[in-house]
Amino acid sequence: MTPPDQRLDASGDRLASQIPETSARDIALVHRPVFLNLMRIQLPVGALTSIGHRISGVVLIASVPIAVYLLGLSLGDEAGFLQVKALFTRFAVKAAALVMIWALAQHVLGGVRHLLTDFDIGSPLRVARRSAWFVNLAAVAVALFAAGALW
């Protein structure tokens, strides 16, 4: 016969009345809260593409007001146009443009990957991992190409 303290209820758990009272010593043994060492967590490549889509989206949102300002300036008059042109000879502006181009490439390529997923294309893990690698590497390649054009 099963000892009474090992009987299970319908859900498979031990009956609440049979769980011994928790002591302060037990709580100390559980070690909560649990602190995770973020440096030791390795994200799978798809997770990098996923968070990359968010980060690049936020970068793009931040750059929109600046882009609108430059668009208005360049279309206002000749002086404004030349001012915008001159801006893009400066290193800091080129570097900012490069970050924006990387973000655009990462966001667009990741977005196309999402759209394909909507049509059930590329969902199996092997294919999804390969396309995630492609998106991350191609975005960097586009940025390198842009860097070559900018400098």
Added chain:
Amino acid sequence: MRTRFTGLKAWWVQRVSAVYMLLFVLFLLYSFALQPLRAFSQWHAWMARPVTSVAFLVFFTALLGHMWVGMRDVLLDYARPAALRQVLLFASAFGLLGLGVWLLWILLRLQG
């Protein structure tokens, strides 16, 4: 606050705007690669063409809608506490409206 562009509607706004913007960016790259606009008069004349202006108007509309869905998603996921989240959502909506007015003004000034 009754947030519009949520749920399935937001899903559609995000996808339709994404496809238009993708095609538009490809068109821009192709167009500038074919014919770079190096002088103000060329640039201004090209932008003022009705076809270009309307294409840009649709692009800006798509962009603002896409930005709203994205900002909303990010704020709902990370902004805490709820009161701050509401403030940020309101601020985003007002910011996007402001951008819309600004862009409309830029486009209308081209025709004047």
